[in-house]
Amino acid sequence: MFFNNFIAYSNLLAKDLHIMDKRTFIKSLGLLSLGAVPSAYGLERWIDMHSHISPKKLAEDETFWGGIRKGYRLKPDYINLENGYYCIQPQETLESFIQHVRDVNYQGSYYMRTVQRENKKKMVEKLAKIAGCPADELIITRNTTESLDLIIGGIHWEQGDEAVMAEQDYGAMLEMFKLVSRRHGVVNKIVSVPNHPVSDKEIVDLYASAITDKTRLLMVCHMINITGHILPVRKICDMAHSKGVQVMVDGAHAFAHINFSLSDLDCDYYGTSLHKWLSVPLGAGFLYVKKKHIPNIWPLLAEGKREDDDISQLNHTGTHPVHTDLAISNALDYYMMIGPERKEARLHYLQNYWTNQVRSLPHIILNTPEDPTRSCAIANVGIKGIKPGDLAKTLLDKYKIYTVAIDGAGVHGCRITPNVFTTPAELDVFVKALKDLG
Ligand SMILES: Cc1ncc(COP(=O)(O)O)c(C=O)c1O
Secondary structure, eight states: OHHHHHHHHHHHHHHHGGGOOHHHHHHHHHHHTSOSOOHHHHHHHHHHTTTTSOHHHHTTOHHHHHHHHTTSOOOTTSEEOBOSSOOOOOHHHHHHHHHHHHHHHHHTHHHHHTTHHHHHHHHHHHHHHHHTSOGGGEEEESOHHHHHHHHHHHBOOOTTOEEEEETTSOHHHHHHHHHHHHHHOOEEEEEOOOSSOSOHHHHHHHHHHTOOTTEEEEEEESBOTTTOOBOOHHHHHHHHHHTTOEEEEEOTTTTTTSOOOHHHHOOSEEEEETTSTTOOOSSOEEEEEOGGGGGGBOOSSOOSOOOTTOGGGGOOOOSOOHHHHHHHHHHHHHHHHHOHHHHHHHHHHHHHHHHHHHTTOTTEEEOSOSSGGGOSSOEEEEETTSOHHHHHHHHHHHHOEEOEEEEETTEEEEEEBOOTTOOHHHHHHHHHHHHHTO
């Protein structure tokens, strides 16, 4: 495997020597003479060779991204434009994960009783550093659903308390709010976020209009999953805090997709899924809770006595797949090797590559804002007169493009989600399909 990857990178290098500058050329010679180096090392050198190019410029460099693509095993049956549910792992992370499975299986209970907890703590520390929060405010969960439902279900609700959310929020959280409404008499106030806002103020005012003196919690998506719309979270937090309301952010699609730090958002709670944009194996997420709120959340599963502000009391999981936790470190290494800025710039470029070609066509309905600060990889497109489900089916049957249909909450179209390995040539097939179907 290592050798194959090395050959892949070497081939790329050999093919492109003629367009390299002197510095790059010398570095590439170093790599070519190394022999069978581990793939991580080959990838690191490959990225290093391009480190003098700005993320924005590199975003359009198909040779560079072609090298990244070679690190993935992609199913040839279809063009995958549905990387929103789950982002597959590059082979490098996958191989590390498989090794963790082997190691834990080899050691058995010995592993579980000796270094299991210490290792998970290390993962938390590494994650917290990259997420931008103190390690004692973050726990590893299974996913966003668990993270956010721990908060929705754990708040000491009283009859008549109010919560604010949007109809474009994720179904599982909306269902959890319905549950606490039935159980504790919480009143849920639901706003509808426009697909094409004229300003941040319009969004902030929308959420502000739903707040009353009974509001306890406001839930907001960092990135709306059905449209890819990035919301002005910091401004919403500032507004809500000025009214004494806490903010819980659904960051399922934002972490390791757009480059941000939790410390800049100043939210009270943040949940995300690491099997999405960080490409951790399935079943990993995190929950951030601001220190001062930890004592006020009821744990879902009882933990032994802890200090009141010890976040671990919210994290009693029982025995779980610890090898997934271990792979978080490998996925973080991969992400940092690619570089958050480079990744965001590439994803942004890919979305603009196709949306710019179809946005003005009369039969096309784009459900994602045009303002570049309000979206990244994900965009949603509909075709006048074609139901989203039929569009998704035609794209798959006729053009071998895999997407997902969205038909609700004011959004009617297919969600299109490229990943770093997606090529403009694949997006050309999609653009042609959209033009043909008009
Ligand atoms: C906005 C949003 N929130 C939450 C979730 C739930 O994620 P998970 O199933 O990983 O818990 C998703 C899943 O796609 C999502 O898009």
